[in-house]
Amino acid sequence: MQTRNWPSIAQTTALLLVALLALPFGLYSLDFAQGGLRNALPEPHYIRSDNLSANLAIFTHMGTGALITVLAPFQLIAPLRRRFPRLHRWSGRIITAAAVITAIGGLIYIGLRGTIGGTPMDIGFTLYGTLTLLAAIQTYRHARARRINQHNAWALRLFWLAIASWLYRVHYGLWYLITGGLWSNPEFTGAFDLAQNFAFYLPYLIAVEIYLSRRRYRVAVN
């Protein structure tokens, strides 16, 4: 009798759920991108200014960001990868290019206009963009060189970075639901806002590092 691989089924279900839950944010981001690029936002928004380069950078980043948020979970689904390796490679190339554009677009915007939250948010988002850029390049480089272990490790980091912008909204949504917006204000200078400048990606990356080092240890002792 064939036994079911429950951990793999649970992982696939969780990844599909993440893609599904992140889809509304991806569509919101895509719509924001096209409205901003066409100068057709329903209402004036502080993100759009007279600075053409900043507009192009930030709205392009929203479009490519939407793509990586929704596509990244599918890359980690093992049965899909095994069955359709060509699809995995092609969507991997698309995600790499989109992640590079997303990160560079966000970084250019910070350099030209700065974020709404000032220096602390500039620092948090600059680190976020830099790590995303690094993870995208490393994931691609190791795949090309067939260094599968390193590729997998960087792909896992890239996954958490790719869904981090959605997690940022999830954190805010839950926090406002539970506390009504304690330690948070429209200027993004509250204690919660300051923590969020890093909390939407750093704790997840630390958890990934712990997981990877435990896995390395298990392999070493076996």
Ligand code: HEM
């Ligand atoms: C991962 C996919 C990403 C998506 C889907 C995404 C999407 C968005 C959206 C929709 C906004 C507009 C905020 C609003 O709702 O009003 C935004 C703002 C912004 N994003 Fe991203 N983003 C992503 C990744 C990044 C990365 C990697 C950076 C790195 C530098 C970045 C930097 C910024 C900055 C600086 C702003 C403006 C913040 C402000 O001053 O309001 N984003 N992003």
